[in-house]
Amino acid sequence: MQTHSEQNQEVTTPLYLNGSTPSKSTDASLCDSLQCYMVLNRTEKAAISSICFIAGPVTFLENILVLLVIASSTTLRRRPSYLFISSLALADTFASCFFTFAFLDFHVYNQRDGPNIYLFKLGGVTMAFTGSVGSLLLTALDRYLCIYKPSNYKVLLTRTRAKLAIVLLWCVTILISFLPLMGWRCKTKFDPPCSRLYPYVDRHYMAFWTGFQLVVLFTIIVAYVLILWKANRHETAMGGPKSGRQSVKGQARMRMDIQLARTFSLILLILAVCWLPVLCFMMVDVTVTLTKKQQRMFAFCCTLCLVNSCVNPLLYALRCKELRAExxxxxxxxKACRQPMLGNTSGQRKQNGSGISKKVKDQAVSDSNPDTISESVDKQ
Known part of the structure; x- marks a missing residue:
C-alpha cells in the first residue's frame, strides 16, 4: 500500500508525452511556457516602453526623411554610395516598425502568440537588423574602394553593380531571417536545445545567425581600420615641406583624411557599443542556460540595436554636405509651395523660378562634388 507522501508525489510529478519523467538534475533548466521569457517587472517595462516610444518614432522619421531626400534628387540617385545609404535607411525604417511593435507586444504587453505568428514577427525584426548591418557592410566596402582605388572606383563600382549588390543582400537577408519560420526551429518548443532568449528558436540557428553577424561586423571593422591606417599614412607623408599648388592640394586632402578618420572612429565606437553586448549574450545562450537576470539584461541590450538604427542617419547621411544641401x-x-498664390502670373513666375532654382542646384551639386560619399563627409 502506498503512503500519503507517495500518492502526492505520483500526482504532482510532471510527465512527458511518452510517459517518462524529467530527471531532477534538469528540472531547473526546463521551461514549459512563454512565461519563462516574459521576465521584466513593472519598472523595467516602463523603462523599456519609454526607450521604444522615443527611439522608435524618431528612427522612423529620420530614415523616411533620408529616403525622401535621396528619392527626390536625380543626382544622388545616380551614385552607388547613396544607393547603399538608401538600403541602410530602408532597413532602419523596418527596424523602427518591426522591433518596436514586436518587442513591446511580447515583453511589455505579454502577448502569447503561437509558434508561426511569433516566428513571423521575429523574422521581421531579424530581417530589419540583418539588412541594416549588411548595408553598413556595403557602405564600408564602398568607402574602402573610394580610398584605396580612387582611379578605378567608377569602373569597379558602377550603378548596376551597386543595385545587384543590394538585391543580393536583401535576398540573403530574407532567407536567413525566416529560416525558423520555414522549419529550423526548436522541436521541443521551450526546453533545451531551445534558446532562453527567444522561444521556439533553436540554439543551432542562434549560433549560425550570431556567427554570421560577427563575421559581417568584423569585416566592417577591418575595412574602417584600413581606411584609418591609410589616412594616418597620408597625414604623415604630408608632414614634410611642400610648396605651391601641390602643398595646397595636399593640405586639403590631409584635412579631409583627418575628418574621415574622426567620422569612422565614431562609427566603429557606436557600432561596437550597440551590437557587441547583444551578440555576446547570444553566444553565451548557445552554450549555457541563462538566468532571469541575464534575460532582463539582454532585453535592455536589444534596445541598443534600435538606438543604432536611430544614430545611423546622423552618421551616414546627414553629415554629408550634398545630402544636407538637397x-x-x-x-x-x-515652404515656397505653401505660400498663398497672389495671382496666375505671380504663381507661374514662382513655379518657374522654383524649377530653375532646383535645376541649377542639382547641376551645382553634380559639378562641384565627386561621386564618392567618402569625400563629401563633413564635420558638423
Missing part, C-alpha cells in the same frame, strides 16, 4: 532645397521648395 534637404535644405527640399524644405525650401515645400
Amino acid at each position: 534637404l535644405f532645397a527640399l524644405l525650401a521648395c515645400r
Whole structure:
C-alpha cells in the first residue's frame, strides 16, 4: 500500500508525452511556457516602453526623411554610395516598425502568440537588423574602394553593380531571417536545445545567425581600420615641406583624411557599443542556460540595436554636405509651395523660378562634388 507522501508525489510529478519523467538534475533548466521569457517587472517595462516610444518614432522619421531626400534628387540617385545609404535607411525604417511593435507586444504587453505568428514577427525584426548591418557592410566596402582605388572606383563600382549588390543582400537577408519560420526551429518548443532568449528558436540557428553577424561586423571593422591606417599614412607623408599648388592640394586632402578618420572612429565606437553586448549574450545562450537576470539584461541590450538604427542617419547621411544641401532645397521648395498664390502670373513666375532654382542646384551639386560619399563627409 502506498503512503500519503507517495500518492502526492505520483500526482504532482510532471510527465512527458511518452510517459517518462524529467530527471531532477534538469528540472531547473526546463521551461514549459512563454512565461519563462516574459521576465521584466513593472519598472523595467516602463523603462523599456519609454526607450521604444522615443527611439522608435524618431528612427522612423529620420530614415523616411533620408529616403525622401535621396528619392527626390536625380543626382544622388545616380551614385552607388547613396544607393547603399538608401538600403541602410530602408532597413532602419523596418527596424523602427518591426522591433518596436514586436518587442513591446511580447515583453511589455505579454502577448502569447503561437509558434508561426511569433516566428513571423521575429523574422521581421531579424530581417530589419540583418539588412541594416549588411548595408553598413556595403557602405564600408564602398568607402574602402573610394580610398584605396580612387582611379578605378567608377569602373569597379558602377550603378548596376551597386543595385545587384543590394538585391543580393536583401535576398540573403530574407532567407536567413525566416529560416525558423520555414522549419529550423526548436522541436521541443521551450526546453533545451531551445534558446532562453527567444522561444521556439533553436540554439543551432542562434549560433549560425550570431556567427554570421560577427563575421559581417568584423569585416566592417577591418575595412574602417584600413581606411584609418591609410589616412594616418597620408597625414604623415604630408608632414614634410611642400610648396605651391601641390602643398595646397595636399593640405586639403590631409584635412579631409583627418575628418574621415574622426567620422569612422565614431562609427566603429557606436557600432561596437550597440551590437557587441547583444551578440555576446547570444553566444553565451548557445552554450549555457541563462538566468532571469541575464534575460532582463539582454532585453535592455536589444534596445541598443534600435538606438543604432536611430544614430545611423546622423552618421551616414546627414553629415554629408550634398545630402544636407538637397534637404535644405527640399524644405525650401515645400515652404515656397505653401505660400498663398497672389495671382496666375505671380504663381507661374514662382513655379518657374522654383524649377530653375532646383535645376541649377542639382547641376551645382553634380559639378562641384565627386561621386564618392567618402569625400563629401563633413564635420558638423
